[in-house]
Amino acid sequence: EAGVTQFPSHSVIEKGQTVTLRCDPISGHDNLYWYRRVMGKEIKFLLHFVKESKQDESGMPNNRFLAERTGGTYSTLKVQPAELEDSGVYFCASSTRSGTGYNSPLHFGNGTRLTVT
Amino acid sequence: DQQVKQNSPSLSVQEGRISILNCDYTNSMFDYFLWYKKYPAEGPTFLISISSIKDKNEDGRFTVFLNKSAKHLSLHIVPSQPGDSAVYFCAAMSSTNAGKSTFGDGTTLTVKP
Numbered sequence: 001e002a003g004v005t006q007f008p009s010h011s012v013i014e015k016g017q018t019v020t021l022r023c024d025p026i027s028g029h030d031n032l033y034w035y036r037r038v039m040g041k042e043i044k045f046l047l048h049f050v051k052e053s054k055q056d057e058s059g060m061p062n063n064r065f066l067a068e069r070t071g072g073t074y075s076t077l078k079v080q081p082a083e084l085e086d087s088g089v090y091f092c093a094s095s096t097r098s099g100t101g102y103n104s105p106l107h108f109g110n111g112t113r114l115t116v117t
Numbered sequence: 118d119q120q121v122k123q124n125s126p127s128l129s130v131q132e133g134r135i136s137i138l139n140c141d142y143t144n145s146m147f148d149y150f151l152w153y154k155k156y157p158a159e160g161p162t163f164l165i166s167i168s169s170i171k172d173k174n175e176d177g178r179f180t181v182f183l184n185k186s187a188k189h190l191s192l193h194i195v196p197s198q199p200g201d202s203a204v205y206f207c208a209a210m211s212s213t214n215a216g217k218s219t220f221g222d223g224t225t226l227t228v229k230p
Contacts, residue, residue: 004160031216033216035220040222040223041222042119042121042206042220042221042222042223043161043206043208043220043223044220045217045218045219045220048216055216056214056216056217058217091160091161093160105151105153105163105166106153106161106163106218107163108153108160108161108162109160110158110159110160111160
């Protein structure tokens, strides 16, 4: 099975510009997540989709970040306008629902390294 | 305030010896714990997990121990192999929000031949 794919792998933009990150989850995975790792620190939760609905967006930093998942398939994360502190690695992950009541372990993409200059 | 902490940024061990990676958490609502392994330029991959109803889970060379009273878990790798060199992340989940995983900063393990 194809894994989680993210595009682009790297993006360098200037402060004030807009960037859109894309994630294609594993086929059949209803759960899609966005995480971010900044400066080698923890991998921080941004938001969680179940199919096309936002289940939890408590980790979104501010209204400059907009995530969508049209049709419950791929997802995009747009940052507009980008600020210096938005630099980091943005990971997308997907999962199924397991029988334990928890969602299954996350399958991560390789991430998009965003640099805002 | 970080709810999952991995206080050792790095660990170096000799091939064949045991590697012990530690993780502490503060949120008593966490009841499911996972370890992920990450190679450079790749996303983390799931390694092993443990539910709070257990205190140990073993999978081949990897064993996770959970001490609920101390809010502490550890990952043991024995014997360690050079291919185990990677960043290891501890993650925690709560049944009240089964979709969200909270991660630590990671520990970089280096296994020397």
